[in-house]
Amino acid sequence: MNNITGPPVTGDDFFGREKEIEFIWDRINKGNNFIFPSPRRVGKTSFALKLLDEAGNNGWQTVHLNLEEVSTEQDFIEHFIIKLTNLSWWEKRKEQGSAFIEAFKSIKPKFSVAGVKVEVEWQSNKKNIYTQLTDLIDHDEPTLIFFDELTVLLTSIVNSGDDGKKNVTDFLHWLRGLRITAGSKIKWIYCSSVGIENFTHRHGISDTLNDAHEYALKSFKPEESIKMLKLLSDTKGLKLESGITKAIVNKLEYCLPFFLQIIFDKICLLNAIDNLPLNIEIVNIAYNDLIEESHFNTWVERINEQYDDNKDQAFCVLNHTCQAKKGVKRKNLVNVLSASASSPEKAEETVSLLLYMLRNDGYLMEEGGLYRFRSPLLRDFWFNRFVK
Ligand SMILES: Nc1ncnc2c1ncn2[C@@H]1O[C@H](COP(=O)(O)OP(=O)(O)O)[C@@H](O)[C@H]1O
Ligand SMILES: [Mg+2]
Incomplete structure (x- = not known):
C-alpha cells in the first residue's frame, strides 16, 4: 500500500471501509441513490470509485463524471454523452444517439463565437435537447452513475446569469426525473465537498434531491488506523514500533485516512532528511509541523x-x-x-x-x-x- 497524500486512491492503495462499502452497496443494489457530502479529502472519491468497482464486479455498467471539469450545462451534456457512448447499451441506441450528437453539435460550436445570439439559440433548444437526452438513456440495464463534485456545477449554473436559479432548478428536476423513472435500473452516486444541503436549502429547492440518501464517511477506529500505518510502513520498509503507531493514533484521535497518510509522510521525511530517530518524539514533531502547513x-x-x-x-x-x-x-x-x-x-x-x-x-x-x-x-x- 503506497503512501498517497492527495489524489483519490484505488486498488491496493485503498484501505479499509469494508463494512461501509458492503452496507452502501447493498442499499444501492436494492434501489437507493446516494449523496456523500463531506469536506475535501475525507475520502469520498476513493470510496465512490470503490463502489463503482463493486458494481462492475457484479456485472453493472458504470459511469464516472467529475463535474469540477465542467462549467456549463452544454459542457455537462457533452461530457455526459461521451461517457454514455462507452456503455454497452449505447449500441442499441446508436442511431438515435448519433442523430442527437449531430443536433447538439450544430448549436454547440457556435458558442465560442457569438455570445448573445447563441445563448438565445441554446435557450430555445434546451428543453428539446434534455428531452432527447432523456429518451436516449436506457433504464433497463443495471448502471451505476457517479457524479463527483455536483455542487461545483450547480453553483456555476446558478451564477451563469439572470436565469441561473431557474436553470439550476430545471437541471435538478431533470436529474430527479431520471432517478425516479419507474423501474429504472440506473442508480446514482453524487459526491460533494461543498455543502449540498446548504445549497439546495438556500435556493429553496431541497425537494429536488431529497429522494437520495445522505451518507457521511466515518473516520477510522484505532485498530484499523494502526493496521493502515503498518501497511504503509511495510511498503516503505520503515520500522514503526507499535508504541509509535499507537502514539500517532492517540495524537490524531480523529483518524481520517488522509490524516494518517500525511502524518506518516511527514514522519518518513523527518526520518530520511533530518535523520530523526523513529521514536515517540518524532510523532510530536511531525504533528507540530503539520498544523503549520496548508493541509487544512x-x-x-x-x-x-x-x-x-x-x-x-x-x-x-x-x-x-x-x-x-x-x-x-x-x-x-x-x-x-x-x-x-x-x-x-x-x-x-x-x-x-x-x-x-x-x-x-x-x-x-x-x-x-x-x-x-x-x-x-x-x-x-x-x-x-x-x-x-
Ligand atoms: N480508503 C482510503 N485508504 C487510504 N487512503 C485514503 C482512503 N480514502 C482517502 N484516503 C486519503 O485521502 C486522500 C483524499 O482522498 P479522496 O478520495 O480524493 O477524498 P475526497 O474525494 O473526499 O476529497 C487520498 O489521497 C488519501 O491520502
Ligand atoms: Mg473528491
Whole structure:
C-alpha cells in the first residue's frame, strides 16, 4: 500500500471501509441513490470509485463524471454523452444517439463565437435537447452513475446569469426525473465537498434531491488506523514500533485516512532528511509541523464559501472553541455571539444553526453538553492560524 497524500486512491492503495462499502452497496443494489457530502479529502472519491468497482464486479455498467471539469450545462451534456457512448447499451441506441450528437453539435460550436445570439439559440433548444437526452438513456440495464463534485456545477449554473436559479432548478428536476423513472435500473452516486444541503436549502429547492440518501464517511477506529500505518510502513520498509503507531493514533484521535497518510509522510521525511530517530518524539514533531502547513486550508475555504451571512459568526464560534480542548458549553457560545447579534434571541438562533452546520460538516462534535473540535489536528491548526 503506497503512501498517497492527495489524489483519490484505488486498488491496493485503498484501505479499509469494508463494512461501509458492503452496507452502501447493498442499499444501492436494492434501489437507493446516494449523496456523500463531506469536506475535501475525507475520502469520498476513493470510496465512490470503490463502489463503482463493486458494481462492475457484479456485472453493472458504470459511469464516472467529475463535474469540477465542467462549467456549463452544454459542457455537462457533452461530457455526459461521451461517457454514455462507452456503455454497452449505447449500441442499441446508436442511431438515435448519433442523430442527437449531430443536433447538439450544430448549436454547440457556435458558442465560442457569438455570445448573445447563441445563448438565445441554446435557450430555445434546451428543453428539446434534455428531452432527447432523456429518451436516449436506457433504464433497463443495471448502471451505476457517479457524479463527483455536483455542487461545483450547480453553483456555476446558478451564477451563469439572470436565469441561473431557474436553470439550476430545471437541471435538478431533470436529474430527479431520471432517478425516479419507474423501474429504472440506473442508480446514482453524487459526491460533494461543498455543502449540498446548504445549497439546495438556500435556493429553496431541497425537494429536488431529497429522494437520495445522505451518507457521511466515518473516520477510522484505532485498530484499523494502526493496521493502515503498518501497511504503509511495510511498503516503505520503515520500522514503526507499535508504541509509535499507537502514539500517532492517540495524537490524531480523529483518524481520517488522509490524516494518517500525511502524518506518516511527514514522519518518513523527518526520518530520511533530518535523520530523526523513529521514536515517540518524532510523532510530536511531525504533528507540530503539520498544523503549520496548508493541509487544512480547505476547511477554512468551506466556511468562507458556504456560510454566507453567518460566516463571521462561524469563525467566531470556531475561534472560541479551538481554545478549549475539553470543549465549550452552548451557553458560552451564545454569550460570545451576543456581542455582535441584534438581540439575545438572534444569538440563540444563530448558535443553533451554526452548531447544526458545523457538526454536519465535521468540524465540531458534542459530548456531555460540551462542543469541541472533532479533530485535535484541525483544532490546533485553527488555533495556530486564527488565535495564536
Ligand atoms: N480508503 C482510503 N485508504 C487510504 N487512503 C485514503 C482512503 N480514502 C482517502 N484516503 C486519503 O485521502 C486522500 C483524499 O482522498 P479522496 O478520495 O480524493 O477524498 P475526497 O474525494 O473526499 O476529497 C487520498 O489521497 C488519501 O491520502
Ligand atoms: Mg473528491
